[in-house]
Amino acid sequence: MTTAILKVENLTKTFGKTQALTDVTLTINPGEVFGFIGPNGAGKSTTIRILLGILKKTSGAVTLFGLDPFVNSSAIHKRLAYVPGDVYLWPNLTGGEIIDFLLHLNGNNHTAYTDELIRKFQLDPTKRARTYSKGNRQKVALIAAFSQNADFYIFDEPTSGLDPLNEQLFQEEVLNLKRAGKSVMLSSHILSEVEKMCDRIGIIRQGEVIETGTLAEMRHLTRTQMVVKTVHPLDILEERDGLYDLQLDALKTTASFSVDSEQIPVLMDRLAAADILSIQSNPPTLEDLFLRYYGDEVAPAKE
Known part of the structure; x- marks a missing residue:
């Protein structure tokens, strides 16, 4: 040891x-x-x-x-x-x-x-x-x-x-x-x-x-940013838990959102059913993790 x-x-x-x-x-x-x-x-x-x-x-x-x-x-x-x-x-x-x-x-x-x-x-x-x-x-x-x-x-x-x-x-x-x-x-x-x-x-x-x-x-504590384009509309995403900041285009075939890491496997099954044309995924960074704990909080007084 x-x-x-x-x-x-x-x-x-x-x-x-x-x-x-x-x-x-x-x-x-x-x-x-x-x-x-x-x-x-x-x-x-x-x-x-x-x-x-x-x-x-x-x-x-x-x-x-x-x-x-x-x-x-x-x-x-x-x-x-x-x-x-x-x-x-x-x-x-x-x-x-x-x-x-x-x-x-x-x-x-x-x-x-x-x-x-x-x-x-x-x-x-x-x-x-x-x-x-x-x-x-x-x-x-x-x-x-x-x-x-x-x-x-x-x-x-x-x-x-x-x-x-x-x-x-x-x-x-x-x-x-x-x-x-x-x-x-x-x-x-x-x-x-x-x-x-x-x-x-x-x-x-x-x-x-x-x-x-x-x-x-x-990284399991942070969210992955995704942009996906599909053949069929992505109405199902509007009812999906674990998705945040969802934005759909007029045809609902292009979506951008963030997703909890543990939700990605199930999400991919849903997206595949809509026939994926393209997908972009940005894994969470240390900055994302840091902001999770601090956000816009004003820093404490100097030591």
């Missing part, structure tokens, strides 16, 4: 009278990329700060490599790499000096791969950090993280400030980590980013993890 790298059970965190986290439970296994999604203020960063040993939990159990992060943070930090969403650097050091210093802190060295990452991310390592834009500050932290031979990588909104090309480079590097058998926790609100890279996903809402699983496992 595989031993989880990270195990969180019934984690609760309060700040005075404010309940930031409530019974958060999740695991991350070796070689797994885990997506941790939710809007700003949902509890993602608070959870990560507890994993890093920066905050002390109120109750529950948290182990990383089998150790308590708050008690054994020094030992844990030697085995992980972390990139926050807002990177603050020493203003008078150059980007190259900061990368080397961050690597040295974890017992790593500047290698040819570090130089390759600097070239890929198009960072000028000779400039002082005070001259860097937000995107360049992110690049410094990402290059240092990807240069490390860590066992666990935590990325908290890591592509904030990056252009689309560098976002793609980030995704490629995470997939390289996955191929190397490394474990990754990716906290993000960029759903396409999570969908491309993650093996499993946890959705957090107002401090509670409300759904965890693979995207395939979660």
